[in-house]
Amino acid sequence: MLRHLKRFIPxxxxxxxxxxxxxxxxxxxxxxxxxxIVIGVTGTSxxxxxxxxxxxxxxxxxxxxxxxxxxxxxxxxxEWQNDTKMTMPGRFSLQRLISQMVRVNCQxxxxxTSSQGIEQFRHLGINYDVxxxxxxxxxxxxxxxxxxxxxxxxxxxxxKLKTDRPKLIxxxxxxxxxxxxxxxxxxxxxxxxxxxEKFVFTATGAAAKDAQTVTAHDVVQSGAGMSxxxxxxxxxxxxxxxxxxxxxxxxIAVGRSQGLTLTSIAALLAAVGGVxxxxxxxxxxxxxxxxxDYAFEPKAVESLYAVVKLLPxxxxxHVLGSAGGGRDRSRRPVLGELAxxxxxxxxxxxxxxxxxxxxxxxxxxxxxxxAAGKKLGKTAxxxxxxxxxxxxxxxxxxxxxxxxxxxxxxxxxIVVKNNKKVRWDDRQVVxxxxxxxxxxx
Numbered sequence: 083m084l085r086h087l088k089r090f091i092p093x094x095x096x097x098x099x100x101x102x103x104x105x106x107x108x109x110x111x112x113x114x115x116x117x118x119i120v121i122g123v124t125g126t127s128x129x130x131x132x133x134x135x136x137x138x139x140x141x142x143x144x145x146x147x148x149x150x151x152x153x154x155x156x157x158x159x160x161e162w163q164n165d166t167k168m169t170m171p172g173r174f175s176l177q178r179l180i181s182q183m184v185r186v187n188c189q190x191x192x193x194x195t196s197s198q199g200i201e202q203f204r205h206l207g208i209n210y211d212v213x214x215x216x217x218x219x220x221x222x223x224x225x226x227x228x229x230x231x232x233x234x235x236x237x238x239x240x241x242k243l244k245t246d247r248p249k250l251i252x253x254x255x256x257x258x259x260x261x262x263x264x265x266x267x268x269x270x271x272x273x274x275x276x277x278x279e280k281f282v283f284t285a286t287g288a289a290a291k292d293a294q295t296v297t298a299h300d301v302v303q304s305g306a307g308m309s310x311x312x313x314x315x316x317x318x319x320x321x322x323x324x325x326x327x328x329x330x331x332x333x334i335a336v337g338r339s340q341g342l343t344l345t346s347i348a349a350l351l352a353a354v355g356g357v358x359x360x361x362x363x364x365x366x367x368x369x370x371x372x373x374x375d376y377a378f379e380p381k382a383v384e385s386l387y388a389v390v391k392l393l394p395x396x397x398x399x400h401v402l403g404s405a406g407g408g409r410d411r412s413r414r415p416v417l418g419e420l421a422x423x424x425x426x427x428x429x430x431x432x433x434x435x436x437x438x439x440x441x442x443x444x445x446x447x448x449x450x451x452x453a454a455g456k457k458l459g460k461t462a463x464x465x466x467x468x469x470x471x472x473x474x475x476x477x478x479x480x481x482x483x484x485x486x487x488x489x490x491x492x493x494x495x496i497v498v499k500n501n502k503k504v505r506w507d508d509r510q511v512v513x514x515x516x517x518x519x520x521x522x523x
Contacts, residue, residue, distance in 0.1 A: 100173075100203040107173040108207025114181040115208045116249060118148075118188055119256055121336060122195040122205070124239050125216030125263070127382050128329045129169070129194045132216055134357045135333035136192050142350040143342055148183030151194040152376075153358050153492055155179060158186045163358075165494035167434075167503060170199030177207065197235035205239060209246045212259040212339060213239050213277075214332055218268040219381055220410075233268065240275040259339045263328060264288035264295070281339055283331035285310075285324070296335045301327060305393040315344040320355050323389040325382070359491025361389060364512050368520055369481040371395065374508050376491030378405065378433070380416045383488065387424045396482040399475045400425035403468075403489055404447050406438025407497070414443060418450025425486070427478055428462045431471035433489045434497045440466060468496065469511055476512075476519045487512065 108115075121136060123129045133151040141147045149156040152169045157179070170176060170193070183191050195205055218236060220229050240260060249256040257278035262269040264282035273280060273290050280293035289295050298310040298317075307320045308327055312334065319330055330351065337347040356362050364372040371393065377383045383402075390398060400421045404414040421428045428451045432440045444464050456462035465471040475485045487508050490496075495503035 097203070101206060104173045104203040104206035107177040110174070111177040111181040113207070113209070114177060114184045115191065115210075117184045117251070118180075119190050119211045119249075119251065119340075120180075120208060121190060121192045121212040121214065122208075122210045122239055123192065123214040123216065123332075124195045124197070124200075124236050125214075126219050127379075128216035128325060128332070129196070130376070131326065131329040131357050131360055132214060132332045132336075133192050133194045135329060135351065135354060136336045137190075138354050139333055139337050139342075139347065139350050140190050140192075140340070142353065143337075143346065145190055146186070146188045147190045147192065148180070148188040149192040150176065150179055151192075153360075157182045158188055163492060163494055167493065167495055167497055169194055169196040170204045173204050173207070176204060180208070195239055197232055200235050200238050205242070209249065210239070210243055210258075211246075211249065211256050212261065212336065213243045214336060215240070215260075215262040215266070215269065215272045216329070216332055217263055217266045233271070237271060237275075240272050240277075244276040261332065261335045261339060262290070262293075263332065264290055264293075265328065279339065281335045283328070283335040285327055285331065294338070296331055296338060298327065298331055303327070303392060312344055315348055317348045318352055320352075321357075322361055322392065323385055325385040326361070359493070359509070361386070362492070362509065364509060364516070366513060366516050366520065368479075368516060370479040370483040370485060372476075372485045372487070372512055372516075374487050374491060374512065376489070376493075378417075378489045379410070379413055380420060383417060383420050386486065386488065387420070390424070390484060390486070393484060394482070395484045396480065397426040398424065398484050398486060399427040399429065399478050400486045400488070401429045401431060401468075401471050401475045402447065402486075403431045403433030404443050405434040405436070405489075406440070406443055407434065407436030409434075409436075411446070414446035415450030415453070418447040418452075419454045420450075422451035422454025422456045422462070426461065427475070428456050429471045429475050430462070430464050431468045432466055432496065433468075435499070436497055436501070437499050440498075468506070468508075469515065472508070472511055473515045473519070476515055 123132045130152045137149040259279045260277035261281045262272045264284040282290045282293045283296040285298045301310040309318045362374045377386045430447045451462045496506045
């Protein structure tokens with residue numbers, strides 16, 4: 083009911099409502115963000131991965147860490163999957179979570195900070211110390227009313243950084259730090275805002291005035307991971323893909339900003355395996371590869387296929403869909419076309435329709451695949467039931483094939499009409515269906 087009523091409430095009143103809730107939540111929980119170092123990560127893609135890598139890096143370095151991201155929530159040693167279908171929890175939930183971190187003596191809180199969360203003032207009442215920018219490209223445009231509005235929402239985090247009062251923790255003044263991806267064309271817009279310290283990271287040799295630079299040299303990528311050097315320090319990581327090179331550099335820059343040496347960062351990150359739901363391999367002994375990934379917009383899917391090209395394989399079978407609920411309808415045929423060009427078989431299925439007609443979404447994605455040359459019923463299939471779509475992909479797979487399942491990653495629900503959440507985990511479903519198929523191989 084409230085969700086529908088919001089459509090008729092004037093925008094200025096809705097903003098006042100969100101702002102008041104955020105300030106009230108901070109007051110109720112006694113401003114917990116004042117008692118630990120808060121790192122905010124924003125951008126179009128890579129946010130969850132950077133949060134995950136930074137959390138593991140700082141934890142392995144001996145700090146007590148809390149985190150909130152699309153992937154998981156973490157309070158020191160306790161971790162659980164984010165099943166809310168929200169990148170940033172509601173204001174009271176987020177303040178309560180930070181309060182829990184303080185209660186168990188966490189020294190860091192790492193918060194994935196989304197543009198929609200910023201627009202709804204969920205970041206208000208959180209005193210950020212470090213703000214990280216991963217990248218920026220068109221996404222959520224219908225929700226924000228265009229790219230410039232979307233960009234402006236992201237920039238609010240960096241504008242806020244220097245206006246948040248400095249903290250004194252353990253008799254040490256905590257500096258305000260800004261970290262940006264210098265390889266992104268919008269990094270200059272981020273770096274225009276003041277900060278005590280600025281860092282940039284790059285794989286191309288880009289730099290920025292008055293900023294310390296973390297530059298990767300001699301980059302080598304393979305199907306087993308990546309290697310590179312920073313200031314003659316060698317790094318060998320298990321992560322795959324150029325997008326994860328950027329994510330790793332972002333995490334390294336955060337580590338440097340917190341006083342860790344490159345040598346220690348290299349050793350600590352080398353031990354980090356995959357990120358849940360991000361290029362996650364499902365291996366139950368089957369003779370083909372299965373990859374579950376969160377990629378749900380064209381640029382992320384392109385990055386995924388760049389990784390696939392590094393992996394030895396025979397054929398590619400791609401299971402995908404697209405979201406409803408005002409999530410950039412224009413990308414649907416583009417996603418289908420990308421899959422049609424890069425995969426041998428394309429299976430289009432339900433994802434998160436919200437109040438949209440799921441069959442219409444499937445049809446629009448399928449149109450792109452068919453335009454790329456796929457033949458319906460032969461190399462392209464429209465299967466509404468996501469479980470049946472995954473089962474179809476597994477039955478099609480032969481030894482040395484790759485099955486890609488994209489759009490949800492480690493998410494714990496499919497959202498249907500009236501915002502109803504149906505419990506779901508692609509990885510669990512894959513394992514369940516694989517048991518039925520493996521015996522027939």
